[in-house]
Amino acid sequence: MREIPQEYLASLARVEALEAEQSAAAKAAQKSQQEAVLAQIQAAVESALAEERAKADGSSASEPAATGGAAGDVASNVDWAAVPVTDLTLFYPGQASFEWVQNGKTHGGARPLTKGGDACTTCHAKEVETIGTKIVAGGEIEPTPIPGKRGTIAASIQAAHDDENLHVRIQWPDAGHNPAPFVDGGKMDPDNQIKVAMMITGTGIEMGETTGCWSSCHADNTYMPFDPGADAIAANADVASQLEAKETITKYLTESRTKVEVKGRRGKAQGGWDKLKPAEEIDELLANGTFLDLLRIYADGSASNGYLLERRVANGGDISAEANLSGGVWTVVFSRPLASGAPGDVPLEPGKTYTVGFAIHDDYAAARFHHVTLDTSLALDDDAAQINAIKQ
Numbered sequence: 001m002r003e004i005p006q007e008y009l010a011s012l013a014r015v016e017a018l019e020a021e022q023s024a025a026a027k028a029a030q031k032s033q034q035e036a037v038l039a040q041i042q043a044a045v046e047s048a049l050a051e052e053r054a055k056a057d058g059s060s061a062s063e064p065a066a067t068g069g070a071a072g073d074v075a076s077n078v079d080w081a082a083v084p085v086t087d088l089t090l091f092y093p094g095q096a097s098f099e100w101v102q103n104g105k106t107h108g109g110a111r112p113l114t115k116g117g118d119a120c121t122t123c124h125a126k127e128v129e130t131i132g133t134k135i136v137a138g139g140e141i142e143p144t145p146i147p148g149k150r151g152t153i154a155a156s157i158q159a160a161h162d163d164e165n166l167h168v169r170i171q172w173p174d175a176g177h178n179p180a181p182f183v184d185g186g187k188m189d190p191d192n193q194i195k196v197a198m199m200i201t202g203t204g205i206e207m208g209e210t211t212g213c214w215s216s217c218h219a220d221n222t223y224m225p226f227d228p229g230a231d232a233i234a235a236n237a238d239v240a241s242q243l244e245a246k247e248t249i250t251k252y253l254t255e256s257r258t259k260v261e262v263k264g265r266r267g268k269a270q271g272g273w274d275k276l277k278p279a280e281e282i283d284e285l286l287a288n289g290t291f292l293d294l295l296r297i298y299a300d301g302s303a304s305n306g307y308l309l310e311r312r313v314a315n316g317g318d319i320s321a322e323a324n325l326s327g328g329v330w331t332v333v334f335s336r337p338l339a340s341g342a343p344g345d346v347p348l349e350p351g352k353t354y355t356v357g358f359a360i361h362d363d364y365a366a367a368r369f370h371h372v373t374l375d376t377s378l379a380l381d382d383d384a385a386q387i388n389a390i391k392q
């Protein structure tokens with residue numbers, strides 16, 4: 001055996017010391033990043049809660065809520081037993097934003113999605129179970145997991161119409177409560193055990209038909225990685241007032257911005273919350289049908305009708321709803337006119353197929369901590385669509 005030279009041992013010790021130092025620094029950086037994320041989430045939770053409370057009080061002028069009906073009042077002329085059932089699996093998406101899915105560095109399907117015209121379902125229809133279960137456990141696109149939360153929700157969806165109104169029923173099993181570790185009391189929205197949203201894609205939205213809700217889910221929205229924070233929003237008073245934004249940025253469409261940063265090269269923030277187009281151009285988009293229609297139903301059966309364009313807007317279009325939990329199953333029923341004529345309501349016409357998306361906030365969740373569908377098709381009296389709204 002040859003003796004190891006002293007200089008070698010000394011240099012090895014130096015290398016080891018340096019490595020230990022570097023790993024301690026990396027750990028400290030990771031910890032402070034985690035703390036920053038938690039602080040950001042805390043702020044977002046507070047603003048989401050304030051928003052939900054304002055809505056529940058009816059004290060927010062911009063979010064009129066229809067009163068909830070008693071069980072059986074809404075769509076009472078529909079014989080649900082005769083309406084076909086579509087089984088849809090809603091999955092937990094974490095922070096997989098519209099920018100994230102378009103970026104080849106983060107998402108394997110980016111090119112076929114952006115250049116090839118593929119839809120999310122082209123590749124993922126059969127594996128949402130796997131994706132949801134993986135994301136909900138925590139990782140790159142879920143930095144703040146909720147222990148015990150389910151990765152998917154199996155929902156049954158039915159739709160019918162009577163030439164005047166669209167009626168939708170959605171049912172899914174309730175699950176036990178798993179407290180969110182980053183909120184006091186563990187419930188982000190203590191007033192709403194559940195909420196349901198349905199979005200209908202309007203016209204002229206890039207990848208609107210192929211991605212559904214994703215066209216409005218940006219990396220700088222509430223709870224998302226590039227949430228600009230209240231200070232940056234306040235510092236841009238013009239944009240903040242046009243968006244009616246204080247703490248955080250709601251969902252919006254890329255079409256409402258002059259530029260949205262997708263790749264985030266050289267440390268650029270992803271998204272484009274502050275690159276707002278002038279109000280006249282936004283009005284024109286709305287008039288041309290370029291928006292996502294957004295219907296929301298709360299746990300007490302109250303509902304709001306609105307749309308997403310430059311921000312989340314309540315349009316006051318008709319909607320009635322009810323929600324109840326019975327025998328461990330949630331049932332939410334809602335009705336809205338097929339064509340209300342209200343700006344921000346997508347008119348539903350025979351012979352056309354629409355891309356829709358559903359979201360369920362279960363277990364008192366708020367903002368992005370929901371379960372969602374990929375692009376889903378809906379049509380009136382057309383069994384080629386995933387959801388066939390039949391005439392009754």
Ligand code: HEC
Nearest residue numbers: 096101107108109112113118119120122123131134211214
């Ligand atoms: C051309 C096929 C294709 C299309 C279209 C596509 N993806 Fe993907 N997606 C992939 C591939 C490939 C991966 C990487 C899978 C892996 O790593 O196991 C992936 C991964 C994901 C993941 C992460 C899953 C995980 O295991 O962490 C999510 C979330 C996702 N895609 C969502 C979407 C959404 C939303 C859309 C539509 C906006 C979409 N994808 C469109 C191919 C596609």
